[in-house]
Amino acid sequence: MATLEIDALNKSYGSLQALRDMSFAVRAGEIFGFVGSNGAGKSTTMRITLGVLAADSGQVRWDGAPIDHETRRRIGYMPEERGLYPRMKVADQLVYLARLHGMDAARARESMEHWTQVLGIEERRGDEVLKLSLGNQQRVQLAAALVHEPDILVLDEPFSGLDPVAVDVMSGVLREQADRGVPVVFSSHQLELVERISDRVGIVRAGSIVATGAIDELRRTEETRWRVVGPPASRWAGGIPGVRVVADDDGTSLVEAGPGAAADTDQALLAAALAVGPVREFAVVRPTLTELYRDVVTADTQTEAVPA
Amino acid sequence: MSELRPLGTSATIRLVAGREIRTRILSKAFLLLTGVFVVAVVLGGLVFKLVGSDPDPVAIGVLPDASGVSQQISDTGKAVGVDVKVTDVPDAATARSDLRDGTLDAVVVSTSPTLAVEVHEEVDDQGKALLGSLAQQLALAGAVTDLGGDPATVAQTVATAAPDVTVLDPKEPRDGGQIAAGYIAGILLFITLMNAGQLVAQGVVEEKSSRVVELLLATVRPWQLMAGKVLGIGAVGLLQLVAIVGAGAASVVGFGLLDSTSLDIGTAALWALVWFVIGFTSYALALAALASLVSRQEDIGSVTGPVIAFMVVPYVIAVSVAPWDPDNPLVKVLSFVPFASPLVMPVRIALGTAAAWENLVAIALSLALLPVLVWFAGRVYSGAVLHAGGRLSIKQALRGQ
Known part of the structure; x- marks a missing residue:
C-alpha cells in the first residue's frame, strides 16, 4: 500500500522555527486527523507537502519516492486561506481546475457535474463564486479539491464554518475517499469531530508531532479509571490493592487503578461496591481526545513558538 | 487510479x-x-x-457692365490657386437676390474706374485673395495703358516671373x-x-x-x-x-x-x-x-x-x-x-x-x-x-x- 510520508521537515521564518523534525505517515485508505494549536505548524506542513512552500530540510515521499511536481498534480488540496476566482462561475472554475490538473475537457465537465451534485451545489453551477453564501463557497472549495479525482487529499480545516448537515456531508465524502484508497490528511480544531472520523491522529505542538496513533491507542493509558454511580467510594474502595479514589461527589465516584493492579480489579471493585449498596452505573472512563490534547499541548506551553 | x-x-x-x-x-x-x-x-x-474634401468653388457673378472681365477672373483664379466659377448676371436685382440666398459669393458690378464688388455679409479668404489680385491687375493694366504699353504683354511677363529658390535642407515630405x-x-x-x-x-x-x-x-x-x-x-x-x-x-x-x-x-x-x-x-x-x-x-x-x-x-x-x-x-x-x-x-x-x-x-x-x-x-x-x-x-x- 502506498504511504504519504512526511519525514523530518524543518522550516524557519526568520528567527521563528515553524517546524522541527516534523514527521508522520499516512497510509492509503486512512483518514489522518492533524490537530494542534494555531501556529503549531499544521498549515506549514501541508503547504510544504503541496510544494507551495519549500522546506529548509526534510522530505515528503509518496510511495517511497520524493514527491515531485507530477505527483503533486494528483493531490487534492484545500488551502487554509480559501481561494477561488471571485468573478468566475462555479462550473467554469471547477472545470478549469480539473483541466489544470490534467483532465481532458469532457472528463473534467463530467467530474464537475458529479461533485457539485454530491455536495449539493448543482443549482449554483452558473453563479459567480462571490455571489454564494460562505457555506456554499466552502463546498465549492471542497469540490475544487476533489474534482480531479486526486490520489491524495490534503485539507486544511475543511470543517471550519460548516453547518452540521454540511459537516455530515463532508465527513461522508472523506470516508468514501479513504475507502477508495486515498490517504486523507485534514486539520481541525473540532476535536470531537476528529475523534469521530479519524483513523489516526497526530497532535502537533511547536512544530513537532508530540503524539500520534490510532485514537484507541492514544486513549489507552497506564492507569485505568472507572466511574461508578452508587454508594460513595470512600465506603468500599479502600480495601482493594492499587486503587485510589480520584473523586467522590454526590453519588458519582471516580476510582483509578495504577499500572500494577490485577487484571480483575474491575470485578473486585464492582463486588465491593455492590456489597455496600445498589450500583446504577459502572463504566471504564477513557480520556477524550480533548483531554489528551489539553494534556499534551499545555504540558509545556513555554516551549511553543520559541524563537530558534 | x-x-x-x-x-x-x-x-x-x-x-x-x-x-x-x-x-x-x-x-x-x-x-x-x-x-x-x-x-x-x-x-x-x-x-x-x-471636411477635408475640396471646398466649393468661389461663385462670382458678373454684371453686363463688367462682362469683359469674366475671362480674367478665371485666369486669376488659376494663378492664385482658387477654384472659381464665373456666371453672367443680367441685372443688379438678380445679383442681390443670388448673393442673399448664397448662390453667388460675390458680384462684380463694374471695373472702371476701379473694381467694384458686392457681397452679402463678407467674402471669404479665397475670395479676397482672388478679388484683390484681380483689382491689382486691373490697376496695373490701366497704368500700363496710360504709359502706352500693351497690358497683355506685361501680364504675360508678370505671370511667368518666379523666384529662383535654392533649398539648403529639403523638408521631409509629410x-x-x-x-x-x-x-x-x-x-x-x-x-x-x-x-x-x-x-x-x-x-x-x-x-x-x-x-x-x-x-x-x-x-x-x-x-x-x-x-x-x-x-x-x-x-x-x-x-x-x-x-x-x-x-x-x-x-x-x-x-x-x-x-x-x-x-x-x-x-x-x-x-x-x-x-x-x-x-x-x-x-x-x-x-x-x-x-x-x-x-x-x-x-x-x-x-x-x-x-x-x-x-x-x-x-x-x-x-x-x-x-x-x-x-x-x-x-x-x-x-x-x-x-x-x-x-x-x-x-x-x-x-x-x-x-x-x-x-x-x-x-x-x-x-x-x-x-x-x-x-x-x-x-x-x-x-x-x-x-x-x-x-x-x-x-x-x-x-x-
Missing part, C-alpha cells in the same frame, strides 16, 4: 491563457472600449472625408494624411498598451488577493502561470488593436482618403501591430513582476503608477513633437530606447520618416532586453506571488521571501 495525464508546459500555458482570453473578451470593459474605438476611427474617417496617421498611431498604442498592461497587473493581484494563487501553484509552476496570463491578455489586446486598426484602415481606403496623401497605410498598420506585441511583452512582464509585490487591489496604483508615468513621457513627445518635427533628436533617440520605442517608432513610421534600418535596429534593441526581463519578472513573481500581507520590495522578492 485517477485519469490524469501529465500536462506539458505548453498545454498548461495554453489553459491559463485560454481562461484569460475567455474572461477578458466577454468582459463589458473590453467590448465597450473596443466598440468605442472602432466607431471613433470610422466616424473620424467619415468626418475627415466630409502631408496631412501622414500626420493624422502619426497621431492616431501614437494615441492608439499608448491607450492599448496602458490598458492591457493594467489588466495584467490587476489579474496578478486578483489571484493574490483572492488567494486562488495558492490552489493554482499547487499544480502550475509560477512562471507558467505568469506566462499564460501575459500571453492571454496580450492576445486579447492584439485582437482589440487589430479590430481598431482594421476598421481604421478599411474606412480610410473605403472613404478614398488615400488619394491626397503619400501615407502607406499598410506599412503603418502592420508595424503598429508589431510594436504593440513588443511593447506589450515588455510592459506586461514588468507590470506582472511589480504587481506580484502587493496583495490588495488598492495597492495596484502604487506599482503601476510609476510605469504609466514612465509611458507618458515618450507618448507625449511622440504625439506633440514628432508630427511637426520628426527629425528632432529627442524623438529619434527615444525611438530606439526599449520601453519608449513602442510608443515613438510607430509614429515615425506612420509619418514616413523612419528608415527601414532604424525600425529594425529599434526592434533588435527591444528584443535583446526581453530575456533579461523574462528572467527578472520570473524571479520576482515566483518569489513574491505567494507572499500575503504587506508590500514586498523587489530585493525581498528576489531573495524569495
Whole structure:
C-alpha cells in the first residue's frame, strides 16, 4: 500500500522555527486527523507537502519516492486561506481546475457535474463564486479539491464554518475517499469531530508531532479509571490493592487503578461496591481526545513558538 | 487510479491563457472600449472625408457692365490657386437676390474706374485673395495703358516671373494624411498598451488577493502561470488593436482618403501591430513582476503608477513633437530606447520618416532586453506571488521571501 510520508521537515521564518523534525505517515485508505494549536505548524506542513512552500530540510515521499511536481498534480488540496476566482462561475472554475490538473475537457465537465451534485451545489453551477453564501463557497472549495479525482487529499480545516448537515456531508465524502484508497490528511480544531472520523491522529505542538496513533491507542493509558454511580467510594474502595479514589461527589465516584493492579480489579471493585449498596452505573472512563490534547499541548506551553 | 495525464508546459500555458482570453473578451470593459474605438476611427474617417474634401468653388457673378472681365477672373483664379466659377448676371436685382440666398459669393458690378464688388455679409479668404489680385491687375493694366504699353504683354511677363529658390535642407515630405496617421498611431498604442498592461497587473493581484494563487501553484509552476496570463491578455489586446486598426484602415481606403496623401497605410498598420506585441511583452512582464509585490487591489496604483508615468513621457513627445518635427533628436533617440520605442517608432513610421534600418535596429534593441526581463519578472513573481500581507520590495522578492 502506498504511504504519504512526511519525514523530518524543518522550516524557519526568520528567527521563528515553524517546524522541527516534523514527521508522520499516512497510509492509503486512512483518514489522518492533524490537530494542534494555531501556529503549531499544521498549515506549514501541508503547504510544504503541496510544494507551495519549500522546506529548509526534510522530505515528503509518496510511495517511497520524493514527491515531485507530477505527483503533486494528483493531490487534492484545500488551502487554509480559501481561494477561488471571485468573478468566475462555479462550473467554469471547477472545470478549469480539473483541466489544470490534467483532465481532458469532457472528463473534467463530467467530474464537475458529479461533485457539485454530491455536495449539493448543482443549482449554483452558473453563479459567480462571490455571489454564494460562505457555506456554499466552502463546498465549492471542497469540490475544487476533489474534482480531479486526486490520489491524495490534503485539507486544511475543511470543517471550519460548516453547518452540521454540511459537516455530515463532508465527513461522508472523506470516508468514501479513504475507502477508495486515498490517504486523507485534514486539520481541525473540532476535536470531537476528529475523534469521530479519524483513523489516526497526530497532535502537533511547536512544530513537532508530540503524539500520534490510532485514537484507541492514544486513549489507552497506564492507569485505568472507572466511574461508578452508587454508594460513595470512600465506603468500599479502600480495601482493594492499587486503587485510589480520584473523586467522590454526590453519588458519582471516580476510582483509578495504577499500572500494577490485577487484571480483575474491575470485578473486585464492582463486588465491593455492590456489597455496600445498589450500583446504577459502572463504566471504564477513557480520556477524550480533548483531554489528551489539553494534556499534551499545555504540558509545556513555554516551549511553543520559541524563537530558534 | 485517477485519469490524469501529465500536462506539458505548453498545454498548461495554453489553459491559463485560454481562461484569460475567455474572461477578458466577454468582459463589458473590453467590448465597450473596443466598440468605442472602432466607431471613433470610422466616424473620424467619415468626418475627415466630409471636411477635408475640396471646398466649393468661389461663385462670382458678373454684371453686363463688367462682362469683359469674366475671362480674367478665371485666369486669376488659376494663378492664385482658387477654384472659381464665373456666371453672367443680367441685372443688379438678380445679383442681390443670388448673393442673399448664397448662390453667388460675390458680384462684380463694374471695373472702371476701379473694381467694384458686392457681397452679402463678407467674402471669404479665397475670395479676397482672388478679388484683390484681380483689382491689382486691373490697376496695373490701366497704368500700363496710360504709359502706352500693351497690358497683355506685361501680364504675360508678370505671370511667368518666379523666384529662383535654392533649398539648403529639403523638408521631409509629410502631408496631412501622414500626420493624422502619426497621431492616431501614437494615441492608439499608448491607450492599448496602458490598458492591457493594467489588466495584467490587476489579474496578478486578483489571484493574490483572492488567494486562488495558492490552489493554482499547487499544480502550475509560477512562471507558467505568469506566462499564460501575459500571453492571454496580450492576445486579447492584439485582437482589440487589430479590430481598431482594421476598421481604421478599411474606412480610410473605403472613404478614398488615400488619394491626397503619400501615407502607406499598410506599412503603418502592420508595424503598429508589431510594436504593440513588443511593447506589450515588455510592459506586461514588468507590470506582472511589480504587481506580484502587493496583495490588495488598492495597492495596484502604487506599482503601476510609476510605469504609466514612465509611458507618458515618450507618448507625449511622440504625439506633440514628432508630427511637426520628426527629425528632432529627442524623438529619434527615444525611438530606439526599449520601453519608449513602442510608443515613438510607430509614429515615425506612420509619418514616413523612419528608415527601414532604424525600425529594425529599434526592434533588435527591444528584443535583446526581453530575456533579461523574462528572467527578472520570473524571479520576482515566483518569489513574491505567494507572499500575503504587506508590500514586498523587489530585493525581498528576489531573495524569495
